[in-house]
């Protein structure tokens with residue numbers, strides 16, 4: 001078998017590290033997108049990060065536009081957050097008993113999102129989704145869940161189902177290892193299509209426990225909800241006695257102080273029954289949450305019959321990171337992230353126009369992504385089918401031109417770009433300098 005990595009420090013290049021990792025970890029990575037599968041090439045092994053920059057084990061520095069896939073809202077290794085983590089760690093890494101930090105974090109969540117009447121902390125967004133679905137079933141006594149094609153809610157069996165196109169498709173398993181029985185409990189519908197939701201409820205209404213949706217989808221690239229779509233989901237679920245679960249794992253505390261709900265539901269005067277948070281809420285350490293209506297949340301054990309638990313839930317070091325992050329994420333921080341995102345989005349669009357690449361820059365709050373192709377340029381992409389039909393093969397050469405110039409964009413066309421409060425003029429300027437060559441590479445790309 002492969003030689004083991006040396007015990008005391010390992011001075012490997014990314015190439016060496018990946019070669020060895022592939023022999024001992026499936027695909028060499030602990031989460032698939034990190035493997036650079038859709039863009040090709042060797043993933044960079046990261047040695048450290050600071051503010052808007054990543055440094056790999058080969059000593060190269062990159063402007064980071066992934067930011068740990070969202071958590072690093074304030075930039076990497078923000079000193080106040082690191083200090084809070086160090087202080088918490090020095091008091092003990094975990095007790096399996098309650099701490100006041102957990103309660104402070106929950107109060108901070110509730111202050112920002114009043115619909116979070118009760119909050120249960122978990123460690124990952126996947127757990128939050130699993131708990132939200134179990135709660136919805138426990139609350140309604142129904143089994144079926146509606147999700148939307150292209151929305152990601154973690155690797156929960158029943159939510160891995162993706163869709164064929166069309167209306168009210170009964171899902172096939174989206175992953176090997178998901179039983180047919182589990183897949184049959186999920187109805188996958190096209191995003192942004194309220195008629196499809198109405199039709200599914202007309203046919204199956206008395207069996208549907210919940211509609212789960214990304215508050216603003218950013219896992220098929222960014223596909224913003226059409227005006228009235230989320231409010232429509234609220235109305236239809238309420239009419240049929242089903243719960244509305246809004247997944248704010250990615251948008252929560254990133255697109256604004258109150259997440260996507262703060263930009264939409266709070267303005268329109270409605271709230272979902274349950275919400276999910278993750279990413280920013282843990283400031284880079286494993287914290288996520290399921291939250292919502294008190295009467296539903298109080299069905300959780302130990303008060304109610306819906307079981308849920310976790311050795312690491314509400315971990316004191318992780319919650320300290322989340323609390324420090326949220327306390328520093330003030331109006332100025334959000335204004336900076338929004339401005340940096342708008343600036344970058346316009347720069348990307350400008351470079352693509354200059355190179356003659358037809359595209360749509362799609363955005364929701366401070367999240368954006370590129371959809372390539374004439375059709376997207378003409379109409380935008382409002383669902384997963386449109387994104388899949390786009391010229392996404394233009395992304396790999398675009399990505400690699402950026403990477404070669406020291407810019408670490410998401411290694412997939414179907415992911416959002418993330419900026420932070422630490423992305424200053426110097427960092428953004430480096431991206432802008434790298435864009436023309438990347439746009440030309442996208443222009444020269446040919447379909448596979």
Ligand code: PLP
Pocket residue numbers: 069123124125126127129152153154155214219247248249250278279288
């Ligand atoms: N929900 C959304 C909207 C996400 O973006 C993600 C992760 O990317 C998840 C759920 C799953 O979270 P985790 O990766 O922490 O399990």
